[in-house]
Amino acid sequence: MDHNLGQESVPADKSRVLNVKPLRTLVPVFPSPSNPSSSSNPQGGAPFVAVSPAGPFPAGVAPFYPFFVSPESQRLSEQHAPNPTPQRATPISAAVPINSFKTPTAATNGDVGSSRRKSRGRRGQLAEEEGYDNTEVIDVDAETEGGSSKRKKRAKGRRASAAATDGSGVAAVDVDLDAVAHDILQSINPMVFDVINHPDGSRDSVIYTLMIYEVLRRKLGQIEESTKDLHTGAKRPDLKAGNVMMTKGVRSNSKKRIGIVPGVEIGDIFFFRFEMCLVGLHSPSMAGIDYLTSKASQEEEPLAVSIVSSGGYEDDTGDGDVLIYSGQGGVNREKGASDQKLERGNLALEKSMHRGNDVRVIRGLKDVMHPSGKVYVYDGIYKIQDSWVEKAKSGFNVFKYKLARVRGQPEAYTIWKSIQQWTDKAAPRTGVILPDLTSGAEKVPVCLVNDVDNEKGPAYFTYIPTLKNLRGVAPVESSFGCSCIGGCQPGNRNCPCIQKNGGYLPYTAAGLVADLKSVIHECGPSCQCPPTCRNRISQAGLKFRLEVFRTSNKGWGLRSWDAIRAGTFICEYAGEVIDNARAEMLGAENEDEYIFDSTRIYQQLEVFPANIEAPKIPSPLYITAKNEGNVARFMNHSCSPNVLWRPIVRENKNEPDLHIAFFAIRHIPPMMELTYDYGINLPLKAGQRKKNCLCGSVKCRGYFC
DNA sequence: GATACTTCAATGCG
DNA sequence: CCGCATTGAAGTAT
Numbered sequence: 152m153d154h155n156l157g158q159e160s161v162p163a164d165k166s167r168v169l170n171v172k173p174l175r176t177l178v179p180v181f182p183s184p185s186n187p188s189s190s191s192n193p194q195g196g197a198p199f200v201a202v203s204p205a206g207p208f209p210a211g212v213a214p215f216y217p218f219f220v221s222p223e224s225q226r227l228s229e230q231h232a233p234n235p236t237p238q239r240a241t242p243i244s245a246a247v248p249i250n251s252f253k254t255p256t257a258a259t260n261g262d263v264g265s266s267r268r269k270s271r272g273r274r275g276q277l278a279e280e281e282g283y284d285n286t287e288v289i290d291v292d293a294e295t296e297g298g299s300s301k302r303k304k305r306a307k308g309r310r311a312s313a314a315a316t317d318g319s320g321v322a323a324v325d326v327d328l329d330a331v332a333h334d335i336l337q338s339i340n341p342m343v344f345d346v347i348n349h350p351d352g353s354r355d356s357v358i359y360t361l362m363i364y365e366v367l368r369r370k371l372g373q374i375e376e377s378t379k380d381l382h383t384g385a386k387r388p389d390l391k392a393g394n395v396m397m398t399k400g401v402r403s404n405s406k407k408r409i410g411i412v413p414g415v416e417i418g419d420i421f422f423f424r425f426e427m428c429l430v431g432l433h434s435p436s437m438a439g440i441d442y443l444t445s446k447a448s449q450e451e452e453p454l455a456v457s458i459v460s461s462g463g464y465e466d467d468t469g470d471g472d473v474l475i476y477s478g479q480g481g482v483n484r485e486k487g488a489s490d491q492k493l494e495r496g497n498l499a500l501e502k503s504m505h506r507g508n509d510v511r512v513i514r515g516l517k518d519v520m521h522p523s524g525k526v527y528v529y530d531g532i533y534k535i536q537d538s539w540v541e542k543a544k545s546g547f548n549v550f551k552y553k554l555a556r557v558r559g560q561p562e563a564y565t566i567w568k569s570i571q572q573w574t575d576k577a578a579p580r581t582g583v584i585l586p587d588l589t590s591g592a593e594k595v596p597v598c599l600v601n602d603v604d605n606e607k608g609p610a611y612f613t614y615i616p617t618l619k620n621l622r623g624v625a626p627v628e629s630s631f632g633c634s635c636i637g638g639c640q641p642g643n644r645n646c647p648c649i650q651k652n653g654g655y656l657p658y659t660a661a662g663l664v665a666d667l668k669s670v671i672h673e674c675g676p677s678c679q680c681p682p683t684c685r686n687r688i689s690q691a692g693l694k695f696r697l698e699v700f701r702t703s704n705k706g707w708g709l710r711s712w713d714a715i716r717a718g719t720f721i722c723e724y725a726g727e728v729i730d731n732a733r734a735e736m737l738g739a740e741n742e743d744e745y746i747f748d749s750t751r752i753y754q755q756l757e758v759f760p761a762n763i764e765a766p767k768i769p770s771p772l773y774i775t776a777k778n779e780g781n782v783a784r785f786m787n788h789s790c791s792p793n794v795l796w797r798p799i800v801r802e803n804k805n806e807p808d809l810h811i812a813f814f815a816i817r818h819i820p821p822m823m824e825l826t827y828d829y830g831i832n833l834p835l836k837a838g839q840r841k842k843n844c845l846c847g848s849v850k851c852r853g854y855f856c
Numbered sequence: 857g858a859t860a861c862t863t864c865a866a867t868g869c870g
Numbered sequence: 871c872c873g874c875a876t877t878g879a880a881g882t883a884t
């Protein structure tokens with residue numbers, strides 16, 4: 152019956168289409184071990200507990216993100232937490248059997264390879280015991296160990312071959328991208344797979360999944376662009392990385408579900424469709440409507456679960472709480488335009504409207520920092536209020552669906568709209584104390600804002616955009632730089648700067664760090680390449696419209712009006728370089744809150760054990776930003792940071808040229824506070840006090856130094 | 857189960 | 871800067 156309906160062209164008589172069975176009890180359409188009734192959910196949505204331990208958020212307050220939950224962190228916070236934050240039940244422990252989260256014992260230190268193998272075996276066993284779908288168990292060797300169902304993709308053979316383009320007679324180099332991907336997956340902390348490999352996602356699993364995807368994507372892109380030759384056509388590292396993740400099962404929430412997706416928070420942003428696919432937010436790789444088929448939903452009707460509105464059709468984005476969404480179809484690349492039909496996604500939306508189902512909405516926007524790309528904003532749960540058919544500009548029938556945002560959810564898309572208004576001067580930014588605290592020292596203004604209390608501003612300091620007084624730093628190896636007149640080009644094996652970075656440019660074409668290795672070698676004063684060279688990213692100054700703002704309990708903090716992609720350079724740590732003795736003295740007396748100390752111990756990037764230790768810096772570096780500094784001096788500490796630092800060495804003949812650069816660890820939505828891990832100074836210096844940490848993260852160590 | 861089809865991508869070129 | 875062709879991969883439909 153439905154089948155027949157689906158075959159019809161757009162009916163003039165809509166009542167026929169809408170002849171839907173009466174609303175029945177909403178049976179969960181996804182497997183859930185518990186809580187089969189959704190009646191307790193005030194929003195009438197899926198019977199999943201709210202994901203965020205901190206929620207619900209009051210209107211107008213952006214959710215606080217870094218709620219990592221992992222066995223490891225649980226343990227840590229239980230042991231240390233001197234300023235106990237209220238212990239909240241985590242969604243994980245509530246939703247799944249405890250024994251599925253046995254903490255890996257041998258896995259966290261020592262030989263990565265052997266612990267991996269052990270861990271993998273244990274996981275396979277675990278999966279059987281728990282009755283999990285074994286195909287979801289992450290096994291990085293899945294392909295090579297011979298899954299016959301994978302042969303189709305395998306046969307394509309991802310291989311980038313590099314001919315010697317520089318005439319130096321170097322033989323062609325073959326790089327097997329699958330092998331590269333495999334190596335990267337092998338280098339991941341096995342604990343991470345234990346978190347990811349679970350039917351229900353968590354904040355951790357989502358963040359880990361996205362982090363791994365980014366590393367894969369950037370690395371594959373870096374290799375491919377440096378080995379370009381016979382390869383024609385579009386390079387799509389986003390698809391390659393995504394496909395690897397899919398085939399290896401490195402993904403979260405692989406079971407499609409209606410309503411909230413555990414671990415994905417409203418306001419989360421994405422830069423590729425595949426990212427949303429991998430975390431279970433929106434599974435089609437291209438299509439705009441995601442839906443459960445009648446078979447999958449165990450119902451007689453398909454039901455919509457999520458939509459992406461990003462300009463592919465003539466949508467009306469409404470006032471921020473309403474969206475007029477166009478149905479799919481009616482466009483065929485060969486046959487041209489036609490009437491849309493009530494089938495597939497359109498049918499699912501129609502049914503969902505009558506059921507009153509939750510529909511997730513993702514809004515795609517042009518990324519102002521990279522106009523060629525898009526940014527996708529997860530805007531939470533909407534309900535379909537109305538549907539109709541209208542004539543599009545093409546003259547053919549198009550389905551339209553009116554969706555209204557469910558009230559009481561954290562702000563997401565409306566933040567973007569507000570910022571746009573500030574940009575257009577259509578509305579003023581409230582609470583501005585200073586329009587530009589850099590006094591023009593940066594290319595973009597950095598405003599000082601307080602809409603929290605009566606503080607008029609931070610203590611006086613002089614704004615300087617970069618490091619000064621480099622005495623105190625031991626000279627680094629002298630270097631004569633490169634002679635890449637038009638800028639260093641990927642694949643140029645003769646460029647000494649590229650050689651110092653292991654044969655690749657350290658930055659992608661989009662300007663992201665391709666790799667999280669410990670030291671980045673940039674071109675410098677002794678290079679002949681222009682300032683626009685891709686290997687001078689940290690020298691271009693601020694790009695983001697940052698603001699220094701008053702936090703509720705941590706003094707002043709730093710955040711950005713612009714979304715920041717994972718891997719993007721944000722700023723350096725400017726200030727005055729001091730020697731160890733002076734740093735010790737100032738630090739010991741807790742006189743200087745603005746010391747950067749490269750020797751502190753950091754817990755960086757637990758996903759990649761090789762990068763956990765502090766970066767290998769050529770020589771210790773101590774910077775004070777108390778009297779002179781830049782925006783970095785306002786970045787607060789967090790035990791679950793969204794920013795990290797890396798040392799950068801710039802090619803310079805005689806002078807030391809070492810800088811501290813901050814990069815985004817993950818995508819950071821606008822107006823979210825930027826934080827990094829200050830690290831721990833051990834042993835404590837005489838007289839030095841630990842400072843209570845107020846980061847609020849589940850992984851909070853309780854203090855920093 | 858294999859295969860075809862659909863699809864609000866993402867790139868790079870002109 | 872934008873229009874266009876090109877290449878693509880998951881999931882659904884057949």
